[in-house]
Amino acid sequence: MENRERMDVDVLFVGGGAACLSGALHLMKKIAKHNELVESGKVQGETLKDPMIVLLEKGAEIGAHSLSGAVMDPAALKELVPDYEAQGAPIEHIVRKEALYYLTSASRFHSPFIPPPLENRGGLVVSLARFNRWLGGLVAESGCEIFPGFPGVEILYDGNRVIGVRTGDKGVDK
Numbered sequence: 001m002e003n004r005e006r007m008d009v010d011v012l013f014v015g016g017g018a019a020c021l022s023g024a025l026h027l028m029k030k031i032a033k034h035n036e037l038v039e040s041g042k043v044q045g046e047t048l049k050d051p052m053i054v055l056l057e058k059g060a061e062i063g064a065h066s067l068s069g070a071v072m073d074p075a076a077l078k079e080l081v082p083d084y085e086a087q088g089a090p091i092e093h094i095v096r097k098e099a100l101y102y103l104t105s106a107s108r109f110h111s112p113f114i115p116p117p118l119e120n121r122g123g124l125v126v127s128l129a130r131f132n133r134w135l136g137g138l139v140a141e142s143g144c145e146i147f148p149g150f151p152g153v154e155i156l157y158d159g160n161r162v163i164g165v166r167t168g169d170k171g172v173d174k
């Protein structure tokens with residue numbers, strides 16, 4: 001058990017939810033942009049060749065542990081993937097009309113207005129599992145290594161500095 005296999009990475013994302021997937025895609029896009037600017041001579045510096053960017057997900061596949069449906073504010077998605085519709089983002093519906101009701105056991109009352117925190121007009125209705133699976137595809141295409149089925153079980157420190165995670169053992173007993 002002492003001689004664990006070890007993989008050195010440049011950047012590690014733990015968890016394949018919307019947050020880490022977006023972070024990984026954003027980073028890969030920034031690296032590609034940097035390399036493009038350096039190669040075209042517009043910026044001085046070195047290109048970052050074959051960076052080892054890794055994302056661990058404990059579920060058997062990306063999206064497997066993303067269980068909720070969601071109404072999503074599209075602002076961040078528009079910045080991250082401006083042509084998300086053309087790229088096949090799994091959007092079920094766009095909220096164009098909404099209503100708020102107060103329900104009692106026998107009746108319902110239509111609210112004359114919708115309080116701002118509950119307003120969703122323009123929001124995207126998605127299945128988070130399907131959405132994350134789609135985003136995971138873009139992340140993989142960008143060159144980031146995705147390892148599903150690998151839970152991070154322990155944070156590894158060097159003094160006060162986080163230096164990585166230990167992944168769960170596999171195949172140790174039946």
Ligand SMILES: Cc1cc2nc3c(=O)[nH]c(=O)nc-3n(C[C@H](O)[C@H](O)[C@H](O)COP(=O)(O)OP(=O)(O)OC[C@H]3O[C@@H](n4cnc5c(N)ncnc54)[C@H](O)[C@@H]3O)c2cc1C
Pocket residue numbers: 014015016017018019020056057058059063065066068069070071072073128150151152153
């Ligand atoms: C019932 C419900 C309804 C919601 N409705 C909405 C909504 O309508 N609109 C909206 O905007 N938001 C909604 N949310 C909130 C939204 O789902 C979260 O804000 C969002 O999913 C957070 O994304 P995340 O990537 O930070 O985390 P998560 O989506 O939780 O993803 C974390 C990922 O990391 C993985 N993981 C966790 N621990 C480890 C580990 N140790 N090692 C490896 N992998 C790990 C998990 O398997 C998971 O895939 C809702 C949430 C819930 C629970």
